[in-house]
Amino acid sequence: MFVLGKLRKISLSALFLVTGAFLLYSSLSIDMKGADFVVSPRVVPFGLSLIMTMIAVWSLVLDIVKTRVSQSPIDIQVIKSLLGFLTIVFAYVFLIRSVNFHVLTFFFLIAAFYYLGARSPVWVVGGAASLVAAEFLIFQYGFKVSFP
Amino acid sequence: MDMLANFALPFMDLDLFFLVGVGTFAGIYVGAIPGLSVTMATALLLSVTYSWDMLDALALIMGVYVGGVYGGSRSAMLLNIPGAPASVATTFDGYPMSKLGEAGLGIGLATTMSFVGGIVGVFFLVFFTPLIADFALKFDHRDYFLLALMGLLLIGTLSRGGFRQSIFIAFLGVIIGLVGLDPITASPRFTFGTLALSQGINIVVAILGLFGFSEVLLQLSELRLASPVAQVGRTVPERKLILRLLPLSLRTSVIGVFIGALPGVGGEIAALLGYDHAKRTVKNPSRPFGEGAYEGVAAPESANNAAIGGALIPMLTLGIPGDAVTAVIIGSLVIHGLNPGPTLMINTPELFYVVAGSVLLANFFLLVFGFSGIQVFKKMVSVPKAYLLPAVTLLTIIGAYAINNNVTDIFWAFGFGIIGFVLRLNGIAVAPMVLGIILGPLLDESLRATLIADNSQLDVFLLGFVTSPISLVLSFVILMALASNIGVFKLFARART
Numbered sequence: 106m107f108v109l110g111k112l113r114k115i116s117l118s119a120l121f122l123v124t125g126a127f128l129l130y131s132s133l134s135i136d137m138k139g140a141d142f143v144v145s146p147r148v149v150p151f152g153l154s155l156i157m158t159m160i161a162v163w164s165l166v167l168d169i170v171k172t173r174v175s176q177s178p179i180d181i182q183v184i185k186s187l188l189g190f191l192t193i194v195f196a197y198v199f200l201i202r203s204v205n206f207h208v209l210t211f212f213f214l215i216a217a218f219y220y221l222g223a224r225s226p227v228w229v230v231g232g233a234a235s236l237v238a239a240e241f242l243i244f245q246y247g248f249k250v251s252f253p
Numbered sequence: 254m255d256m257l258a259n260f261a262l263p264f265m266d267l268d269l270f271f272l273v274g275v276g277t278f279a280g281i282y283v284g285a286i287p288g289l290s291v292t293m294a295t296a297l298l299l300s301v302t303y304s305w306d307m308l309d310a311l312a313l314i315m316g317v318y319v320g321g322v323y324g325g326s327r328s329a330m331l332l333n334i335p336g337a338p339a340s341v342a343t344t345f346d347g348y349p350m351s352k353l354g355e356a357g358l359g360i361g362l363a364t365t366m367s368f369v370g371g372i373v374g375v376f377f378l379v380f381f382t383p384l385i386a387d388f389a390l391k392f393d394h395r396d397y398f399l400l401a402l403m404g405l406l407l408i409g410t411l412s413r414g415g416f417r418q419s420i421f422i423a424f425l426g427v428i429i430g431l432v433g434l435d436p437i438t439a440s441p442r443f444t445f446g447t448l449a450l451s452q453g454i455n456i457v458v459a460i461l462g463l464f465g466f467s468e469v470l471l472q473l474s475e476l477r478l479a480s481p482v483a484q485v486g487r488t489v490p491e492r493k494l495i496l497r498l499l500p501l502s503l504r505t506s507v508i509g510v511f512i513g514a515l516p517g518v519g520g521e522i523a524a525l526l527g528y529d530h531a532k533r534t535v536k537n538p539s540r541p542f543g544e545g546a547y548e549g550v551a552a553p554e555s556a557n558n559a560a561i562g563g564a565l566i567p568m569l570t571l572g573i574p575g576d577a578v579t580a581v582i583i584g585s586l587v588i589h590g591l592n593p594g595p596t597l598m599i600n601t602p603e604l605f606y607v608v609a610g611s612v613l614l615a616n617f618f619l620l621v622f623g624f625s626g627i628q629v630f631k632k633m634v635s636v637p638k639a640y641l642l643p644a645v646t647l648l649t650i651i652g653a654y655a656i657n658n659n660v661t662d663i664f665w666a667f668g669f670g671i672i673g674f675v676l677r678l679n680g681i682a683v684a685p686m687v688l689g690i691i692l693g694p695l696l697d698e699s700l701r702a703t704l705i706a707d708n709s710q711l712d713v714f715l716l717g718f719v720t721s722p723i724s725l726v727l728s729f730v731i732l733m734a735l736a737s738n739i740g741v742f743k744l745f746a747r748a749r750t
Contacts, residue, residue, distance in 0.1 A: 117679055121421055128428055131443055138438040143711075144704045146435035146442055149697040153424040160421045183474045190473055194646055198663050210647065217643035221473075232640050240651055248289060248297065250655045 111168070118165040125158035193217055206252040211237045259606035260379070262308075263614045269312040273611050276316020277618035281626065283317065284324020284336045287461055287652040291321030291337065292577040299585050307589040307604070312611045314585060318578050319371060319615035322520055322557055323623065326363040327630050330550070331356055332645055334465035338456055339520035339557040341687050342528040344464060346542060346549025353545050357488035357627055362547055363554045364623030365495055366502045370555035371616035373506035374513070374562020378609050385563070386570040389514040394706065395717050397699035399727035400515070401692045404522055406734045407529045408685045419685045422676065426689020429454055431697055437705075449661050456690050458653045458665045463683045465649040466670025469642050471677055488627045494547065501548055502555040505530055509556035513563025519576035520557035520564075521691055527556025533734070561612065569605050570598055 132154050137145035197213040214233035223229050244250040263269040283294045294317050302310035325336030330347035343363065350359040377385060392400075408416075408423045432443045433453030444450040505527035512523035531542075531552035538546040564575025572593035574580035583593045591597060591604070598605055636644075653666035673683045707713040718728045 113679070117675075121418075124425065125421070128425075128443075131445075135442050136438075136440045138440050140438065141709045143709050144701050146438050146440040146701075149700065150428055150431055150442060153427055157421050157424050160417050164417055164421075187470060187473050190642075191470075194650075194667075198650065198660070198667070201660055201663075214643055214647065217646065218639055221639035221642060223637070223639040228640070232644075236644055236647060240647070243286065243289070244651055244655055248293065248655065250651075251658055252654070253660060 114168045115165065118161060118168045122158065122161035122165055125154055125161045128154035129158050189220060190217070193220060202253045207237050207241060210240065255603070256606050259603040260610040260613075262607050263312055263610040268309060269607075269611065270614065272309055272312040273316040273614045274618050276313040276318075277320035277615045278316075278622050280317035280320020280322075281324035281327070281619070281622055284321035284340075285327035285630070287328055287334045287336055287457075287465060287648055289336075289652070289655065290457065290577075291318055292581055294321060295578055295581045295585075299581065299588065302585070303588050307586075307591070308607050310585060310589065311582075311604070311608055314582060315608060315611040316615045316618065318582075319558070319561060319612060319619055320622070321578075322561055323364070323367040323371075323554075323619050326367070326550075326554055327360065330359045330363065331630060332465065332648075333468045334645065334648070335460055337521075338460060338687075338691060339524050339560070340553075341460065341464075341521060341684070341691075342524040342553035342557075343550060345528060345553075345684060346540075346544070346546045349543065349545035350547075350550065355545065358490060358547075359550055360627050360630060361488045361490045361624065362494075362498070362550050364620060364627075365490055366498065366551040366554040367558040367623070368616050368620045369499065369502045370506040370509055370558035371561065371612065371619065373503060373555070374510055374559040375609055375613045375616070376562075377507075377510040377559075378562040378565055378612070379606075382566050382570055382605075385511065385514045385566050388511070389516065389567055390571070391723060392515055393721070393723075394699045394702035395721065396723045396727060397515075397518075397695060398703055399718075399724060399731060400512075400518065400522075401696035401699060403727065403731050403734070404525055404529075404688065404692045405696070406731065407525055407688055415681070418681045422681060422683070423685035423689040426686035426691075427693035427696060428689075429459065429686070430456075430690040430693025436694075436698060437701060449659075454665060454690075455656050455662065456687075457656055458662045459669050459690050460687060461649045461652050462666035462669025462671075463673040463687060465645060465652075466666060467673030467677055467683065469646050469649075470670060470674040472638060472642060474674075474678070488624065498547060498551040501531055501535060502551050504534075505552040505556040506559035509559030510563040512556070513560030513575055514566045515563075516567055516573045516575060518695070520560040522695075523560040523563075524553035524557040525688065525691070527552040558616075565608065565612070568593070569608065571595060572597065 128150070132147055132150040135145075135147040135150060137147050140146075142148060193213065193216050197209060200209055211233050214236055215229055218229045218232060223232075245252060263273055280291065280294065283289045284291060295314050298310070298314055298317065302313060322337065322339055325340030326343045326347065327336060329335040329340040329343040330351050333344050333348040335341045335344055347359050347363065350356065405423065405427075408419050428443065430453075432450055434441055434444075434451050441451055508527050508530060509520070509523040512518055512526060513520060528549060531538075531548045535546075535548045538548045540546045542549050560576075564579045567573040567575050568579040568583060572583060572595070574583055586593045586597070591601060649666055649670070650663050653662040654660065656662055672686075676683055676686075703717070704714060707717060718724050
């Protein structure tokens with residue numbers, strides 16, 4: 106599958122423009138607490154987001170006018186691989202509060218190892234168990250981190 | 254004579270010797286694990302050591318401090334995750350070195366140059382303490398503003414995907430650094446009415462996401478899971494290479510000492526300025542900067558370890574913390590019934606020399622443990638990616654959580670990870686964003702404090718840059734850097750030829 110390289114550049118610049126404009130708008134709502142504008146908590150965020158918006162507009166114009174049409178490949182396999190891994194990771198994080206942390210981490214690691222192509226049961230289970238043990242010893246026992 | 258005896262005490266006393274060694278060893282591993290900070294470790298040690306003898310407690314803490322600052326370079330080089338903010342600059346060339354199969358040499362260089370930086374730091378601590386403390390106290394808000402501005406000029410150095418995009422990303426970083434309650438007026442900025450954002454976004458969470466999680470996604474997108482980097486290469490740098498890098502290391506160490514001595518400015522800014530200095534002054538690097546240049550590892554590693562000596566100067570002489578760790582150490586002194594401040598040196602002069610001796614000893618331990626531990630660490634790069642990437646993801650998750658015991662921080666790390674991934678996929682470096690997050694609060698506070706002191710008068714504000722000697726020098730340095738960035742020198746050179 107291919108998308109236009111130009112479109113990708115324009116999309117990124119458009120994203121920058123939206124971000125800059127949003128920050129500019131948000132900076133206007135910062136309470137100045139009665140201070141002069143130049144010493145108020147608004148001055149730096151406002152100034153920077155204004156410059157950011159201007160840079161984004163400039164980039165967008167340049168991308169539309171100057172960038173040549175080119176093709177940039179997108180590998181469906183890459184997208185599938187990324188989405189699959191992200192699904193496993195997000196499922197793990199969403200379940201963190203409701204399932205025992207160590208048990209959940211153990212199964213997360215097994216799932217992730219397996220998903221990324223590890224097939225040796227000894228290494229998969231052993232690796233997951235070792236990492237959980239290390240996490241317990243270093244973070245929970247050593248540094249008193251209380252996991253959910 | 255007493256001074257010398259106290260300075261040599263950590264080398265002579267078996268207890269102190271052992272404690273410095275244990276502290277350095279533990280510090281290296283704490284520093285190497287993202288999410289575990291030296292500040293966290295020293296704070297934990299306070300609860301363990303409060304009943305100990307003061308010198309024993311300080312020996313252990315100094316070992317952890319020196320080892321921890323150095324340890325951050327390990328994960329920075331091997332995994333592209335800085336173990337601490339002070340190691341951010343090490344990733345720029347350290348990680349490319351690992352990718353080129355020179356992980357061992359990278360760690361060897363970092364170890365040697367951290368040692369050099371540490372020794373320079375102790376040298377300045379012992380011989381120039383009154384001078385540097387006096388100099389550091391002369392820095393006013395305007396000078397801090399100029400220092401932050403000088404740091405921001407690094408954007409030019411760090412930008413890889415176009416200068417425009419890098420400025421945008423760096424400014425976005427500054428705004429992210431300002432999220433939370435304004436320290437001057439307590440006015441909320443970019444919190445959108447949420448309590449969680451009022452405390453701001455932790456820099457370590459951002460680093461974990463931008464460097465760690467984005468790296469995992471990037472490697473997944475390259476679909477090269479079955480081809481781990483098996484080569485590690487030599488570990489001990491050749492004498493010729495060390496000698497070639499030594500002048501640069503000494504220069505950046507001096508920068509590190511002075512930056513470290515400034516209250517509130519830590520090793521992360523020292524390392525960034527050290528890297529920038531290397532990039533500006535080294536005309537023929539071993540490789541282009543950003544592609545595994547040895548100079549790009551030597552400079553920040555010397556600077557951040559030298560900053561330790563610098564940070565101890567205002568702490569020991571004035572009771573002012575140079576960074577977060579020295580703030581905790583001041584707490585330790587108070588717990589032991591001492592009064593940190595100018596009287597500390599008068600009432601307990603032995604303390605100063607024992608601390609300096611401990612830091613020196615810790616640097617020797619760093620050299621021993623640093624080289625002997627390379628075999629353990631270098632195995633990390635030969636682990637198949639099917640195992641390594643989930644492990645790095647877990648480290649990112651636990652590291653982000655461990656900072657505040659807060660699940661929300663994990664989502665922040667993921668958010669930064671996805672931003673980092675999108676930027677890097679489009680050839681835009683994420684380092685300017687980290688630079689912005691680090692320097693943002695300093696830039697904002699010092700600019701506004703200067704303007705408040707100048708009664709918001711622009712002419713007074715501008716005049717201040719030429720009437721104060723320190724401001725004048727810093728302004729001159731900034732102008733020169735700007736000129737070199739925009740190619741004025743190149744134009745002159747071309748005109749002359």
